[in-house]
Amino acid sequence: MSKVVELSRVVKVYGKGELAVKALKGVDLEVSEGEFLCIMGPSGSGKTTLLNIIAALDKPTSGEVKVCGLNLAKLSEEKLARFRLRNIGIVFQFHNLLPDLTALDNVALPAIIATGDIKESRKRALELLEWLGLSSGAQHKPFQLSGGERQRVAVARAIVNKPRLLLCDEPTGSLDYESKLRVLELLKRINVEKKTAVIVVTHDELVAKYSTRVLRLVDGRILESI
């Protein structure tokens, strides 16, 4: 099976000199197609840092990052943006949706950036929202949706361009139990039905139940696999 993510000896240091913080201390990681990987770790262990590096939102201090077989260090900022657009979907803990757009336009946005075809993108977004059972809120602005709905719309947006990799940073962090389950079920469904590789970083034990593999990140190092 082909590798979607290959990290080797990735180190990330924030700041310089006395104030330097070593967030990642040499991480090796491989993720295959179709995997649902859960990376657990306490607060401050470097989970967000790791995810940002995989998503090419941040550059490692040293080490090699390959996503979908491509070495990210060699790409310009503009190329990276386009690479993300087509290959990686991202769901953050907060602030995923643009408050100025309806849920439908939020979901359609990555497709609009990629194709420029507004009508077709909206059609695809609506189909996706229907598939996820969210079509009733399509015309609502984000502030009119519940936290759980917002997160599920964010997931829909992350997969509208059919990425090979879906990255989620604490996607259930601010949700109640019921909403958590629905978001996780959604991620699982995408993972199974669309064969999208999913990486979720979290300190929520519940996520582990849905994943095919669990890793622990402690103090910038990957410890054990279960």
Add this chain to the structure above:
Amino acid sequence: MNWRFVWFLALRYLVSWKKHSAIIVVVIAGSVFLYALTYSMLCGLEYATLSRTLGLAVPHVKVEVSPRDYSKLAELLESDTRISAFSPRLLCDSLLVVGESSRGVRVIGIQYSLENRVSKISRYIVDGSWSVRDDECVIGVVLADKMNVSVGESIYLLLPTGSLWKLRIRGVFETSISEIDSYVVYVDLSELENRLGGDKTYCVALRLKNPSEASMVADWLKEKGYRASSWEKLAGNILRLLEVERFYSNALIGSVLVITSLGIVNIMLMLTESRKKSIGVLKAIGATSREIFSIYFVVSLIYGVLGYLVGLVGAVAVAEALKEVSVEFLSEKITVPFILDSELCFLSLVFSIVVSTISCAYSAYRASTIKPAEVMRFE
């Protein structure tokens, strides 16, 4: 660069920021309104003062020549197609006497038909007629009022030679240029010449088909050995005053521009700051920095164009409704029309787009440099 996406989001932002968008458009419209109206008045003032002064008080080109050389000059002037008319004038200062009262006046000797082609003075005749002959004169309405005389009555001129000349008033003119109306007495050229004797200089006034060629014609005459000067030189103080006027208008427009821009910069920075997370998300999705910059830039361009349209419509409406205003300029009441031509409309568009884009450029730049990894970290 995906321009469809840029426009899509720019329009969404515009609609979503209703209140702020409206404020910015109104502010830009206000300054365009002020700009267009101020400049149309300035153009009107320039037009009003120059068109009244030019040809009447100030000829397009003035040539000084002795009566001996006049016919040679006349031949030269007649052969040139740029010159539409010319008129020899003989000037002298004298005293106008009516009964007990007297006043210093400027006597101008002219050939009435030639002079009329240059200064169109017959248009301003309010009583009697313009055709001065022999012992006749035409005087200004203010002078006539002050001396309490009218057409048909007699006046005396005490010439510099000491002789007294009795004249019958043939006509009265009103140019509404106070120096002319209260000061000038037109008489027949050859009569005046005979009475003055001695060395004299004709002051030949030229009317050009195109007044802007005045300095060219003056230079050409100078080359031929004549003492010539153009209206730009003669009306120098009027032009300088207009320049001062222009300077103050520019200062006013400049301060409006600065205040407007600061207001817009403020609103736009606030909007960018409040949309930081959105921009982080856009970049995380895959929008490029250039696209983000363009979105804000397009928004500001739309503000500029909308503000321009609203402001210009307002200015045109006011200019149409008022048509003209009465202002005091050079201690005279003059009627100033609003001149809102296509050049001014174009300049207003440039003005509003410059205001809006300059004031939005910084926030657009700020937006484009946002790093998603940093803004998405916190709640």
